[in-house]
Amino acid sequence: RKEVEQDPGPFNVPEGATVAFNCTYSNSASQSFFWYRQDCRKEPKLLMSVYSSGNEDGRFTAQLNRASQYISLLIRDSKLSDSATYLCVVNKAGTYKYIFGTGTRLKVLA
Amino acid sequence: DAGVIQSPRHEVTEMGQEVTLRCKPISGHDYLFWYRQTMMRGLELLIYFNNNVPIDDSGMPEDRFSAKMPNASFSTLKIQPSEPRDSAVYFCASRDGDMNTEAFFGQGTRLTVV
Numbered sequence: 001r002k003e004v005e006q007d008p009g010p011f012n013v014p015e016g017a018t019v020a021f022n023c024t025y026s027n028s029a030s031q032s033f034f035w036y037r038q039d040c041r042k043e044p045k046l047l048m049s050v051y052s053s054g055n056e057d058g059r060f061t062a063q064l065n066r067a068s069q070y071i072s073l074l075i076r077d078s079k080l081s082d083s084a085t086y087l088c089v090v091n092k093a094g095t096y097k098y099i100f101g102t103g104t105r106l107k108v109l110a
Numbered sequence: 111d112a113g114v115i116q117s118p119r120h121e122v123t124e125m126g127q128e129v130t131l132r133c134k135p136i137s138g139h140d141y142l143f144w145y146r147q148t149m150m151r152g153l154e155l156l157i158y159f160n161n162n163v164p165i166d167d168s169g170m171p172e173d174r175f176s177a178k179m180p181n182a183s184f185s186t187l188k189i190q191p192s193e194p195r196d197s198a199v200y201f202c203a204s205r206d207g208d209m210n211t212e213a214f215f216g217q218g219t220r221l222t223v224v
């Protein structure tokens with residue numbers, strides 16, 4: 001089993017739609033979780049950290065489910081500019097080794 | 111701060127040649143990471159340093175790859191000899207010591223080995 005797994009997509013959604021991605025991780029002792037965004041031929045950039053209590057930033061909501069070992073990202077009112085690859089990141093427990101999922105590709109259609 | 115700076119941005123080399131990729135982390139960051147990204151395997155962590163010391167190099171694919179960090183402001187990733195399967199985008203990232211803060215990535219080096 002991979003340490004961090006994501007559905008590669010692509011998710012094709014119309015503008016204004018709500019879309020959700022999940023990411024599962026294998027190590028129950030992992031402590032730090034993030035969602036990064038990567039545009040085509042660019043470097044990954046932090047979208048948001050994922051806290052135990054869940055957190056929201058505008059149209060984006062991140063959740064952590066420790067019991068089932070997954071994190072989620074919800075995007076409301078999708079914009080064309082949200083089209084990108086979304087990478088889930090989890091640390092290897094007790095270390096600064098950050099493992100990236102292979103990413104979920106989102107295309108928002110006009 | 112200018113962010114993480116990598117050079118060169120693009121490198122095309124012939125099989126068998128030595129390739130050196132360079133990275134300048136953000137000042138004050140004491141962790142530096144080298145990643146490789148391909149379509150097939152995504153982003154793979156090759157090695158990371160803490161205070162210039164290599165901590166985990168288990169992701170380095172083979173002895174042809176080596177990385178150094180002679181000081182807090184500079185790191186290199188060397189491939190010798192290079193092979194076509196090394197073609198990928200190589201990213202350098204840095205972060206501070208708070209486990210809950212983000213890593214900042216450089217713009218990457220796109221390596222093509224022909």
